[in-house]
Amino acid sequence: MEPVNVGLLGLGTVGGGTVNVLARNADEIARRAGRRIRITHAVTRDLSQNRLCDTTGIRLSSDPYALVDNPEIDVVVELIGGESLAKELVMRAIDHHKHVVTANKALIAIHGNEIFRAAQEQGVMVAFEAAVGGGISIIKSIREGLAGNRIEWVAGIINGTSNYILTAMRDHGRDFADVLKEAQQLGYAEADPSFDVEGIDAAHKLTILAAIAFGIPLQFDKVYTEGIARISSLDIRYADELGYRIKHLGIAKRREDGVELRVHPALIPERRLVANVDGVMNAIVVKGDAVGPTLYYGAGAGAEPTASAVVADLVDVVRALTIDPNNRVPHLAFQPDALTDLPILPAEAFRTAYFLTLDAVDRPGVLAEVTRVLGVLEISIEAILQKEPSAGAETVRVIILTQRTEERLINQALSEIEKSPSIVAPVGRIRVEYLD
Amino acid sequence: MEPVNVGLLGLGTVGGGTVNVLARNADEIARRAGRRIRITHAVTRDLSQNRLCDTTGIRLSSDPYALVDNPEIDVVVELIGGESLAKELVMRAIDHHKHVVTANKALIAIHGNEIFRAAQEQGVMVAFEAAVGGGISIIKSIREGLAGNRIEWVAGIINGTSNYILTAMRDHGRDFADVLKEAQQLGYAEADPSFDVEGIDAAHKLTILAAIAFGIPLQFDKVYTEGIARISSLDIRYADELGYRIKHLGIAKRREDGVELRVHPALIPERRLVANVDGVMNAIVVKGDAVGPTLYYGAGAGAEPTASAVVADLVDVVRALTIDPNNRVPHLAFQPDALTDLPILPAEAFRTAYFLTLDAVDRPGVLAEVTRVLGVLEISIEAILQKEPSAGAETVRVIILTQRTEERLINQALSEIEKSPSIVAPVGRIRVEYLD
Numbered sequence: 093m094e095p096v097n098v099g100l101l102g103l104g105t106v107g108g109g110t111v112n113v114l115a116r117n118a119d120e121i122a123r124r125a126g127r128r129i130r131i132t133h134a135v136t137r138d139l140s141q142n143r144l145c146d147t148t149g150i151r152l153s154s155d156p157y158a159l160v161d162n163p164e165i166d167v168v169v170e171l172i173g174g175e176s177l178a179k180e181l182v183m184r185a186i187d188h189h190k191h192v193v194t195a196n197k198a199l200i201a202i203h204g205n206e207i208f209r210a211a212q213e214q215g216v217m218v219a220f221e222a223a224v225g226g227g228i229s230i231i232k233s234i235r236e237g238l239a240g241n242r243i244e245w246v247a248g249i250i251n252g253t254s255n256y257i258l259t260a261m262r263d264h265g266r267d268f269a270d271v272l273k274e275a276q277q278l279g280y281a282e283a284d285p286s287f288d289v290e291g292i293d294a295a296h297k298l299t300i301l302a303a304i305a306f307g308i309p310l311q312f313d314k315v316y317t318e319g320i321a322r323i324s325s326l327d328i329r330y331a332d333e334l335g336y337r338i339k340h341l342g343i344a345k346r347r348e349d350g351v352e353l354r355v356h357p358a359l360i361p362e363r364r365l366v367a368n369v370d371g372v373m374n375a376i377v378v379k380g381d382a383v384g385p386t387l388y389y390g391a392g393a394g395a396e397p398t399a400s401a402v403v404a405d406l407v408d409v410v411r412a413l414t415i416d417p418n419n420r421v422p423h424l425a426f427q428p429d430a431l432t433d434l435p436i437l438p439a440e441a442f443r444t445a446y447f448l449t450l451d452a453v454d455r456p457g458v459l460a461e462v463t464r465v466l467g468v469l470e471i472s473i474e475a476i477l478q479k480e481p482s483a484g485a486e487t488v489r490v491i492i493l494t495q496r497t498e499e500r501l502i503n504q505a506l507s508e509i510e511k512s513p514s515i516v517a518p519v520g521r522i523r524v525e526y527l528d
Numbered sequence: 529m530e531p532v533n534v535g536l537l538g539l540g541t542v543g544g545g546t547v548n549v550l551a552r553n554a555d556e557i558a559r560r561a562g563r564r565i566r567i568t569h570a571v572t573r574d575l576s577q578n579r580l581c582d583t584t585g586i587r588l589s590s591d592p593y594a595l596v597d598n599p600e601i602d603v604v605v606e607l608i609g610g611e612s613l614a615k616e617l618v619m620r621a622i623d624h625h626k627h628v629v630t631a632n633k634a635l636i637a638i639h640g641n642e643i644f645r646a647a648q649e650q651g652v653m654v655a656f657e658a659a660v661g662g663g664i665s666i667i668k669s670i671r672e673g674l675a676g677n678r679i680e681w682v683a684g685i686i687n688g689t690s691n692y693i694l695t696a697m698r699d700h701g702r703d704f705a706d707v708l709k710e711a712q713q714l715g716y717a718e719a720d721p722s723f724d725v726e727g728i729d730a731a732h733k734l735t736i737l738a739a740i741a742f743g744i745p746l747q748f749d750k751v752y753t754e755g756i757a758r759i760s761s762l763d764i765r766y767a768d769e770l771g772y773r774i775k776h777l778g779i780a781k782r783r784e785d786g787v788e789l790r791v792h793p794a795l796i797p798e799r800r801l802v803a804n805v806d807g808v809m810n811a812i813v814v815k816g817d818a819v820g821p822t823l824y825y826g827a828g829a830g831a832e833p834t835a836s837a838v839v840a841d842l843v844d845v846v847r848a849l850t851i852d853p854n855n856r857v858p859h860l861a862f863q864p865d866a867l868t869d870l871p872i873l874p875a876e877a878f879r880t881a882y883f884l885t886l887d888a889v890d891r892p893g894v895l896a897e898v899t900r901v902l903g904v905l906e907i908s909i910e911a912i913l914q915k916e917p918s919a920g921a922e923t924v925r926v927i928i929l930t931q932r933t934e935e936r937l938i939n940q941a942l943s944e945i946e947k948s949p950s951i952v953a954p955v956g957r958i959r960v961e962y963l964d
Contacts, residue, residue: 208864
């Protein structure tokens with residue numbers, strides 16, 4: 093089947109990430125989508141600039157109008173940001189019957205109602221998963237995954253810069269201005285940080301979340317918006333003493349008499365999962381009447397996490413264009429003729445760390461014996477915990493945390509250790525997962 | 529447009545929940561799906577039994593074959609569980625060109641390859657979101673939301689019973705057998721708990737997750753499976769001392785030489801979000817090469833959470849049957865002509881709790897004055913924290929945490945409090961969100 097031709101408006105951070113992800117995972121993506129996805133054209137302001145991605149095979153130009161007018165292009169990906177030129181280009185692409193994928197939250201929050209009407213009239217798709225929560229597929233989860241629920245509220249950490257600053261203020265007891273400056277040096281905050289720290293970016297995203305959660309029109313101008321500049325490190329410390337964390341939240345809540353739409357810093361009880369989402373990470377909590385609370389966590393910004401959502405939208409478009417509508421999404425994610433039969437490894441081949449529990453006679457030399465066996469098999473020790481024998485008991489309990497190794501080696505070590513007369517019971521073994 | 533007719537196989541916990549959710553949210557669901565979804569027939573073993581749901585308007589019978597053969601039914605929802613009768617009925621429904629929605633993890637893990645082939649041949653849909661993670665839309669998130677990624681690993685707490693038991697063992701320092709008995713009395717564990725605590729249920733789910741993550745066939749028989757019966761409360765305590773929690777995980781990991789598929793208890797560093805998922809809740813972490821780690825959290829079982837996923841699948845089926853394929857999922861989740869214009873409330877109407885910071889002259893009576901103002905406006909106080917004045921300072925800092933109230937009342941209180949000569953600076957105010 094013919095590849096789908098994609099034109100990219102913008103080759104900055106997210107544009108570069110999109111080129112890289114589509115190139116690196118080309119086979120995997122084609123196995124899922126049923127067709128290859130090929131970036132044929134890209135528009136960039138500065139053609140001479142060095143790029144973070146390899147643009148071999150992509151026709152570069154500085155004329156965005158020519159790209160949206162080009163009849164060879166099936167899908168336009170809009171990544172230039174802002175809302176006036178972006179709107180003009182997206183509307184023109186739709187007029188030319190092209191599908192559109194965009195990561196532009198301001199565009200959707202402010203002009204979405206008009207853009208969607210045009211798309212409906214022209215029978216094309218407009219997808220915008222990357223506009224909220226970066227790589228977290230929160231639009232899909234609410235629009236489709238929670239379609240059976242009356243959604244009661246949505247609350248999210250939806251601006252990574254603000255969350256990074258609040259986390260650093262708490263971790264180091266430092267003040268806002270101080271941390272902001274550092275975040276700018278590290279590239280986590282823009283030179284003009286107002287969009288992020290004043291909550292405008294979060295308000296764009298909240299506008300979109302509220303619309304899809306409650307079935308109301310997009311209405312950015314009605315969001316109450318407050319930033320984090322007035323939070324002090326003392327506020328954070330006192331909140332801590334009371335058992336709370338301060339996070340910058342976007343909240344949309346349905347009440348009998350209407351909808352609350354608000355972006356502001358908030359204390360959250362520290363035992364809530366979302367209170368422990370730190371650094372640049374995002375998380376959105378959605379409460380549905382049937383499902384109860386659900387949470388979606390991941391990287392809310394950055395080149396490849398955002399590209400992950402852009403490419404997911406492209407796969408959605410391609411699946412809709414290509415596949416038997418009754419089997420639009422393959423049952424097992426990949427096309428039935430594109431499954432691969434990777435070997436499933438035996439337990440002996442597992443690689444992980446181990447938490448070992450030994451009951452040993454309380455006499456010198458036992459620990460040396462055990463660590464010698466581990467050493468010979470090149471199993472490194474992360475930590476040892478020796479428990480005092482209880483009164484009258486003649487054995488001690490020793491806990492050993494190993495570093496990552498192979499299960500085969502652990503099996504060998506334990507069978508040897510258990511032969512020792514000093515070890516009075518089978519060694520307990522629980523695997524350790526770092527999930528990193 | 530004509531409603532879609534659904535036949536329900538099974539009226540137990542999840543069946544009852546599905547009837548209730550479809551009835552309660554009928555309008556909201558029709559606004560999303562573009563058509564009404566109506567349960568016309570249901571099959572139950574015992575027709576005389578009292579039910580948790582209102583079955584008015586549903587034709588009940590005890591003959592499942594008649595239901596899957598009935599030409600009036602468009603979609604069959606299979607909720608009887610088990611794998612032999614369920615398989616026979618699902619295959620027969622597919623042969624009759626009916627779409628199928630199922631919550632049956634054993635059925636999909638063991639017979640999925642065969643069922644999907646049949647569905648593809650007959651051009652019908654088979655949807656199974658409820659089979660993994662209950663109300664968490666993890667199948668959709670991996671198959672569609674992460675479609676741009678090479679998925680490196682999936683690790684999840686995917687059995688609520690085991691997680692409930694491990695959480696209770698940790699919270700109360702009690703042993704497995706003891707907690708299991710209590711879980712059985714509370715209905716969190718079956719009379720025969722082996723499916724849950726020996727990891728078989730988790731292995732079914734992991735089989736499905738691994739297939740959709742890596743594009744490999746379903747192969748339940750190759751999952752390494754270990755339950756939680758051998759974990760002691762001492763293991764949990766020592767793991768705690770080392771900074772770890774013990775969770776029962778399903779792990780699928782892609783390596784150069786193959787795939788690890790394993791279900792077993794594991795220590796996880798306590799700072800990981802997933803280590804703090806307690807009680808009957810489920811959470812799945814997915815690591816993609818572009819997006820990095822993402823986490824999906826929610827209720828993994830229970831009548832309405834599972835029904836939430838069943839209904840989401842029904843909406844998916846109805847959208848595919850009904851709508852312009854280019855706008856299968858409405859941009860704003862609800863059909864464009866079904867948006868409602870709920871009023872967006874002004875900030876004065878917000879209802880939440882408040883964290884107030886007062887700088888007051890250090891003399892008796894100030895606190896009484898402040899609490900009197902709050903009392904008159906019926907603003908209740910949750911906690912007060914008074915900080916010692918620093919050496920030489922003449923003011924003290926007082927932190928007041930209020931209970932939930934209306935923003936209008938807080939504004940009124942603060943304007944009155946700020947008039948007092950004892951209060952030397954504007955009162956600081958941060959909202960508090962309990963997210964419950």
